[in-house]
Amino acid sequence: MSDKKSITGELYRGIITENPTFGLCLGMCPSLATTTSVKNAVGMGLSTTAVLIASNITISVLVHLMKQFSNDELFQRIQKIRIPLFIVVIASFVTVIDFVLKGYFPALSKELGLFIPLIVVNCIILGRAEVYASKNNVFYSFIDGLGMGLGFTGSLALLGAIREILGSGQILGLSLFGPAFKPAIIFVLAPGAFLTIGFVMGFFRYISSIRSKKI
Amino acid sequence: MAELGSILKIFIAVVIVNNFVLFRFLGLCPYIGVSRNSEAAIGMGMAVIFVMAMTSAVTWMIYNYLLVPFHIEYLNIIAFILAIAALVQLVEMIMQKTSPALYESLGIYLPLITTNCAVLGVAILNKDTLFGHSLSFIKCLVQGTGAGLGFALALFLMATIRERLELADIPESLKGIPIAFITAALLALAFLGFSGML
Numbered sequence: 050m051s052d053k054k055s056i057t058g059e060l061y062r063g064i065i066t067e068n069p070t071f072g073l074c075l076g077m078c079p080s081l082a083t084t085t086s087v088k089n090a091v092g093m094g095l096s097t098t099a100v101l102i103a104s105n106i107t108i109s110v111l112v113h114l115m116k117q118f119s120n121d122e123l124f125q126r127i128q129k130i131r132i133p134l135f136i137v138v139i140a141s142f143v144t145v146i147d148f149v150l151k152g153y154f155p156a157l158s159k160e161l162g163l164f165i166p167l168i169v170v171n172c173i174i175l176g177r178a179e180v181y182a183s184k185n186n187v188f189y190s191f192i193d194g195l196g197m198g199l200g201f202t203g204s205l206a207l208l209g210a211i212r213e214i215l216g217s218g219q220i221l222g223l224s225l226f227g228p229a230f231k232p233a234i235i236f237v238l239a240p241g242a243f244l245t246i247g248f249v250m251g252f253f254r255y256i257s258s259i260r261s262k263k264i
Numbered sequence: 265m266a267e268l269g270s271i272l273k274i275f276i277a278v279v280i281v282n283n284f285v286l287f288r289f290l291g292l293c294p295y296i297g298v299s300r301n302s303e304a305a306i307g308m309g310m311a312v313i314f315v316m317a318m319t320s321a322v323t324w325m326i327y328n329y330l331l332v333p334f335h336i337e338y339l340n341i342i343a344f345i346l347a348i349a350a351l352v353q354l355v356e357m358i359m360q361k362t363s364p365a366l367y368e369s370l371g372i373y374l375p376l377i378t379t380n381c382a383v384l385g386v387a388i389l390n391k392d393t394l395f396g397h398s399l400s401f402i403k404c405l406v407q408g409t410g411a412g413l414g415f416a417l418a419l420f421l422m423a424t425i426r427e428r429l430e431l432a433d434i435p436e437s438l439k440g441i442p443i444a445f446i447t448a449a450l451l452a453l454a455f456l457g458f459s460g461m462l
Contacts, residue, residue, distance in 0.1 A: 074441060077296065078381050082289035133349060140342040147341070163288075166341045166388050170381040172293060239287050240452040247438075247445030255437035 056192055063196020069173045070204035071253045076173040079164050080205055081242040087221050090209030091202060092157045093164065096146050098198025101174050103142045105182040105194035108135060112183045135178045136169070143168045173201060211245050212236045267399055271406050273462060274394075278410035281462055284382050285418040286452040291382030295419055296444050298373065305423035308373045309416025313409060315352060315377050316386050320408025322347050323387040324401055344387045352378045386411045421451060 069075045076097070083093040111134070115127055127134075147165050150158040158165065168174065177197055182190040213219055216236030218226050235241045284290045291312070298308045323344050331337050356374045359367040377383060389411075390404040397403060425447055434443050 074296070075293075077292040078289050081292065133346070136345055136349065137342060140345050144338065144341050148338070163385060163388055163392070167290075167381045167385060169341055169345050170379050170384050172379060175379065235453075238456065239289070240449045240456060242289065243445045243449035243452055247442045247449060250445065251435070251438040251442035254442065258437055 054189060059189060059192045060196040060199070063193060063198075064200040064203060067197075068200045068204060069197055070201060070208075071250055073173075073176075075176055076171045076201060077246075078167065079171060080201075080208060081246060083161055083164055084205055084209040084212055084242065084245075085216070085237045086213045087206055087209040089157070089160050090205035092150075092154070093161055094198070094202025094205040096150065096161075096165065097168055097171060097173070097201055098195070100139065100142045100146055100168050101177060101198045101201075102191060102194035104135075104139045104174055104178060105190040106187055107138050107142075108178045108182040109185065109187045109190035111138070113187070131183065132175075132179070135175060135183075139174050139178070140169045173197060208242075208245055208249065211249070212241055215245075216241060271399075271403060274403055275406050275410045277462055278407050279414040279417065280455065280458045283414045283418055283455050284385070284411050285415055286448065286455045288385070290385040291380050291415055294373075294376060294380055295415075295422065295448075296441060298376075299419055299422040299426055299444065301427060302420060302423040304373075305419045306416075308376075309412075309419050311373045311377060312380065312382070312415050313412030315348075315355060315374075316383055316412035316415075317405060317409045318351055318355065319348055319383050319387055320390055320404045321401070322351055324390065324395070324404045327391060327395065340388075340391060345384060348383055348387070349378050382411065382415055418451065422448065425451075 063069075067073055070077075070080050079093050079097070084090045115124060119127065143166060146168070147158075150161070150165060177193060181193045185193070210220060213221075214225065215233055216238075217234075218224060218230045218232040233241075236245065278284070282288060285292065285295050294308060294312075298304050326343055326347055327337070327340060331340060331343060352374055356367075359374075386408050390407055394400050394403045394407060422444070426444060429443060429447065438446070
């Protein structure tokens with residue numbers, strides 16, 4: 050079944066057609082909470098990508114090993130407790146990432162705060178483990194993790210850019226409009242996050258409705 | 265008396281001022297997913313209040329009586345998520361036995377709560393902000409219950425608004441989730457007005 054897949058096709062699917070934030074509406078909490086600036090958004094996106102790739106690979110390997118070394122009946126039983134198993138694997142990787150960020154990027158870790166441990170309950174990761182990694186081979190699970198992770202990072206960076214430009218008049222810390230510009234601070238606060246994601250999501254839906262009409 | 269004041273302050277802060285959904289962005293998936301009608305919203309809200317209060321108590325005990333004595337505090341994420349998953353399962357089983365009527369109404373929402381980030385969020389928030397204070401157990405319990413109440417309040421408000429939005433004339437591409445987010449933005453703006461209270 051994995052013969053028909055191509056690497057670019059899988060990546061394209063993760064980044065564009067099944068984009069986790071705008072397409073599947075998964076992982077909403079971090080995409081709103083950590084997008085006050087591009088830097089935070091990319092930091093969060095890459096941390097999630099790292100956990101996603103690691104957990105996809107591990108779960109794919111685990112499922113294959115279990116299939117190989119257990120008979121059918123035992124495998125059926127393991128299937129029943131697969132969700133707790135997946136969560137433990139994910140939680141271990143999140144703990145690792147938490148320490149890496151605390152050790153090497155203390156400022157970023159402080160900004161993201163609560164949302165690093167909350168990668169555990171990000172539905173993208175458990176969702177991909179359940180839907181993809183437990184059914185496909187190790188290499189494609191890696192590619193799927195990479196594609197989905199990049200898609201997530203991209204959407205976060207887009208939201209972060211919009212909110213940073215409108216909310217503080219800067220991009221990546223560089224001032225864009227000069228000192229006379231009065232930024233709309235509301236965009237870096239909570240309401241701005243909801244407003245931005247609502248309109249961006251509406252915009253993407255509009256584009257895809259036009260495209261489907263043409264075809 | 266001073267303790268009572270600080271407990272009250274924690275409660276008001278977590279219900280209204282720093283509302284979990286509208287200020288901290290926790291638990292957005294069920295917030296958008298279950299807010300289509302107000303009955304479901306009440307069911308989900310009740311279940312979340314209950315599980316959050318229980319989680320606050322249980323994770324406090326696990327951290328202070330299990331992780332601290334063995335010096336394995338760094339395992340807190342794994343310990344907390346397992347505790348929550350087990351707790352939700354336990355609550356589901358007890359409820360099924362003791363009050364089938366309540367189980368019927370909450371049944372489908374209970375499993376969803378395990379992956380509600382607000383629940384793990386309140387456990388970690390308790391650990392970061394309250395552990396080590398005096399009376400920390402009671403404060404955690406208050407923060408947990410308050411967070412649940414705040415979530416239920418926001419969910420109920422949203423559900424009643426969305427019931428009316430069904431009838432409104434909205435652009436085709438904004439229907440459904442996008443308009444829910446824009447509504448949430450206005451609600452968040454209203455809740456921002458409480459920020460001067462504390």
